[in-house]
Amino acid sequence: MPKSEEFRIELERQIARAEVRGLAFIEVISGELHRNVGGYPGPDHRMPACCSVMRAEMRGGDQIVHAPPSGQGATLRIRYQLPR
Template sequence: MKTTPTPRPQSPQTPARLTKSDFVTALRKLLQEAEKAGKTSVDVRAAALHTDVGIYPARGHSMPTCCTVMYEEMKPGDEILVTPPGGKGPSLLVQYKLPR
């Protein structure tokens, strides 16, 4: 009697590291869409932005990069609504004023 080997369960792979550019592109697109919809501001939470760009939470996530981009894209009039401990984390919430 011939038996076939049972496949070993594969460990979850670490997703490819997301780049700063990935987050800049996604955030700017989100802001443009909100502006086209006639909104005067949009609240962006880091966890939601990261999830839009790539898997979060996951091993090897890029939350620090996501938060850095959110801070760097701020302009006069924008407001930080929630600052996580340490300044960078999924609860970071920024209100971006529109139009940009």
């Protein structure tokens, strides 16, 4: 079962790769992030923790592109502005 720190590390990796590529922003979807870390889909998924990490990493200029009704689902999409 992934821990919040694992989600944070993977999110930082994705952002760093996008910065190296010179992108102006990166959009991250919670379901994809969780799949990359592991444990999703599955009965012991940690989607609420994944979504919390994504929201906690937001800075000025970042925006939520899509939020599921519960706010904590696999379709949460956040656009992170680059460079950080």
